[in-house]
Amino acid sequence: MSGFDLYTVGWSLMSLEVVMLIAVGVMLGIIVGALPGLSGLMAVSVLIPVSYPLELVEGLAMLLGVYCGANFGGSISACLINIPGTSAAIMTVLDGYPLAKRGEAGKAIGLAALTSTIGGIFSIVALSAFSPMLARIALNFRSLELVTVAIFGLSVVAYVSEGSTLKGLISAFLGLILVTVGYDSPTAIQRFTFGSINLLSGIQFIPAMIGLFGLAEMLSMIGQGSSEKTKERFVIQRMMDSFAPLKRLWGIIMRSSVIGVIIGAIPGAGSTISAIVSYGVQKRISKKPEEFGKGSLEGIAAAESSNNATTGGALIPLLSLGIPGDAVTAVLVGAFIYHGIVPGPMLFKSNPQVVSAIFISLLVANIAMLILGITCSRYFALLLTVPRSILNTVIIALCVIGTYSISNTLFDAATMVAFGVLGFIFTKLDIPRAPMVLAMILGPLLEENLRRWSNIADGKYLATLVETLAVNQISLIMVVLTVLILCAPMLKNLYSIFTRRQKNGEFSNN
Amino acid sequence: VKGERPLKDIVFSCASIMISIFVYFYSNTFAAVGKNADSFIKNPALYPKMLAICMFVLSLVLLLKALIKKEKDKIQFNFARLKKVFVFVVVIICYIYVMVLVGYIISTMLFIFVSILLYKGSKRQALIYTLPITFAIYFGFNYLLNVMLPKGVIFP
Numbered sequence: 001m002s003g004f005d006l007y008t009v010g011w012s013l014m015s016l017e018v019v020m021l022i023a024v025g026v027m028l029g030i031i032v033g034a035l036p037g038l039s040g041l042m043a044v045s046v047l048i049p050v051s052y053p054l055e056l057v058e059g060l061a062m063l064l065g066v067y068c069g070a071n072f073g074g075s076i077s078a079c080l081i082n083i084p085g086t087s088a089a090i091m092t093v094l095d096g097y098p099l100a101k102r103g104e105a106g107k108a109i110g111l112a113a114l115t116s117t118i119g120g121i122f123s124i125v126a127l128s129a130f131s132p133m134l135a136r137i138a139l140n141f142r143s144l145e146l147v148t149v150a151i152f153g154l155s156v157v158a159y160v161s162e163g164s165t166l167k168g169l170i171s172a173f174l175g176l177i178l179v180t181v182g183y184d185s186p187t188a189i190q191r192f193t194f195g196s197i198n199l200l201s202g203i204q205f206i207p208a209m210i211g212l213f214g215l216a217e218m219l220s221m222i223g224q225g226s227s228e229k230t231k232e233r234f235v236i237q238r239m240m241d242s243f244a245p246l247k248r249l250w251g252i253i254m255r256s257s258v259i260g261v262i263i264g265a266i267p268g269a270g271s272t273i274s275a276i277v278s279y280g281v282q283k284r285i286s287k288k289p290e291e292f293g294k295g296s297l298e299g300i301a302a303a304e305s306s307n308n309a310t311t312g313g314a315l316i317p318l319l320s321l322g323i324p325g326d327a328v329t330a331v332l333v334g335a336f337i338y339h340g341i342v343p344g345p346m347l348f349k350s351n352p353q354v355v356s357a358i359f360i361s362l363l364v365a366n367i368a369m370l371i372l373g374i375t376c377s378r379y380f381a382l383l384l385t386v387p388r389s390i391l392n393t394v395i396i397a398l399c400v401i402g403t404y405s406i407s408n409t410l411f412d413a414a415t416m417v418a419f420g421v422l423g424f425i426f427t428k429l430d431i432p433r434a435p436m437v438l439a440m441i442l443g444p445l446l447e448e449n450l451r452r453w454s455n456i457a458d459g460k461y462l463a464t465l466v467e468t469l470a471v472n473q474i475s476l477i478m479v480v481l482t483v484l485i486l487c488a489p490m491l492k493n494l495y496s497i498f499t500r501r502q503k504n505g506e507f508s509n510n
Numbered sequence: 511v512k513g514e515r516p517l518k519d520i521v522f523s524c525a526s527i528m529i530s531i532f533v534y535f536y537s538n539t540f541a542a543v544g545k546n547a548d549s550f551i552k553n554p555a556l557y558p559k560m561l562a563i564c565m566f567v568l569s570l571v572l573l574l575k576a577l578i579k580k581e582k583d584k585i586q587f588n589f590a591r592l593k594k595v596f597v598f599v600v601v602i603i604c605y606i607y608v609m610v611l612v613g614y615i616i617s618t619m620l621f622i623f624v625s626i627l628l629y630k631g632s633k634r635q636a637l638i639y640t641l642p643i644t645f646a647i648y649f650g651f652n653y654l655l656n657v658m659l660p661k662g663v664i665f666p
Binding site for chain 2: 184388
């Protein structure tokens with residue numbers, strides 16, 4: 001297959017049905033994203049069972065639609081009610097809400113839709129350009145490279161998740177331990193099954209995810225009051241106004257998209273981080289930094305284009321290395337595995353049409369997002385008034401039916417409930433959940449390759465490690481980066497102590 | 511609330527320390543097979559043990575850090591809310607069991623009614639929305655996705 005075929009071979013799979021599914025996915029994504037408390041991560045986990053009866057490409061297309069839509073949807077509530085619908089919209093609040101107060105809600109949301117789409121499309125270009133290249137390199141990866149990349153990803157997610165790096169790491173180790181449950185394939189010995197037949201095949205990932213992100217959110221909303229009705233109502237009109245300033249925002253959008261793609265491509269870091277970083281960068285280099293936080297169009301453009309550029313970026317390591325770029329893509333792995341396909345570099349050889357269809361679906365999803373965002377945002381905004389009692393009930397019912405009816409085992413439903421409770425406890429104790437998800441996906445890969453490598457090392461671990469690191473640059477870079485990230489909190493502390501001392505010194509000199 | 515953090519950390523680190531100790535010692539029950547049974551690939555216990563040690567060390571650091579911190583006020587426990595969450599979990603478990611027995615439609619209607627009330631919805635809301643939600647999900651799964659929802663063992 002020649003290089004360019006990769007971009008065309010998927011077109012044959014794009015039936016009208018698939019396009020409709022993408023549009024439905026985007027719409028669901030926008031709605032879920034717009035509702036505070038419901039995240040794209042939750043929507044994707046709850047909808048994975050829904051995608052099972054579909055073909056792989058159809059299911060993936062829909063889920064990718066949800067993923068893209070949710071990243072934009074957060075900006076609707078950010079502008080209208082001053083609450084980010086998803087954490088990725090956290091920076092959009094700062095400028096979107098002041099604009100809405102000035103009566104320019106339509107312009108703010110329209111600009112968010114536009115810049116989101118541009119960012120998203122930019123990231124697809126990056127994805128389709130870089131992932132085949134990276135996959136070709138990754139095909140030569142051996143155990144040590146995979147182990148170091150996986151550990152790097154886990155350290156990043158522990159570092160960036162809320163709370164402390166320490167707690168993130170413990171959460172990741174819990175996830176790694178959880179996936180050791182079941183048959184150990186090299187030795188055929190049961191681990192942590194406690195005599196249960198159901199645990200032989202290990203903890204099922206999808207019910208665990210639905211519990212951890214779906215049910216847990218719902219449980220923590222109990223007793224919070226029926227619905228947070230907002231007093232203010234903004235009229236969304238004149239969405240087309242947002243096209244005019246586009247010309248002078250072009251540079252900002254491109255720069256923020258690049259930031260979004262790069263952060264997305266780092267395993268572990270997701271759209272929230274990229275929105276924060278590119279907003280910060282933009283504020284620093286802007287000619288009008290004083291406008292930021294008071295309704296700056298630049299701010300919205302920077303935040304929204306980069307958080308949507310993360311979607312394509314996060315798929316780069318997933319498709320080319322088999323290592324998810326963020327928590328949502330980690331959950332997407334579940335959809336792949338259900339259909340018997342393992343994402344990773346082999347995908348480009350064995351199922352190029354799937355890869356191709358992913359590129360095309362993302363493109364369709366972004367276009368659908370623009371159209372729906374511009375035309376239907378005012379109707380999505382109405383959904384903010386749906387009582388929480390009803391919405392939450394529907395979501396819990398979907399969690400239960402989704403996990404139970406698809407596999408028809410009570411055990412999966414029990415797993416979902418157990419992880420729901422665990423997730424609830426995690427939120428109450430301020431423990432990040434994302435490291436655990438990533439760990440559950442990376443665990444088997446990590447163990448298999450670690451054991452394979454140790455077999456090669458044959459007892460002389462340290463000597464072999466030093467020896468291989470000397471010739472193997474990728475592993476070396478990964479090890480260095482991991483050490484840097486894990487030491488970053490300590491370095492930051494040292495730095496602040498150092499600067500404080502310096503300042504004190506200056507004062508005493510005066 | 512000031513001081514909530516360290517206490518939360520103490521609770522979490524103690525729990526994870528206990529888990530790591532359990533994992534470490536339980537791993538001893540996995541038998542190694544064949545020759546070179548102490549090698550990493552032949553011994554299924556080594557990897558979990560390694561994880562357990564790492565987690566133990568990290569949790570210990572977290573515990574010590576939390577203990578050193580000065581501001582330790584009362585942890586704010588909202589027992590009323592915790593009780594509600596507990597009740598809700600029980601309701602969900604009941605829902606699953608009832609679904610196995612009497613099938614999707616009856617169990618889901620019951621669940622939706624109860625759940626709306628538990629989320630502080632009004633009785634009117636519960637009465638109005640129970641039927642439409644139940645059937646909307648039913649049609650979605652049955653006709654759009656071709657997934658058979660459980661019919662139950664009592665009324666087949």
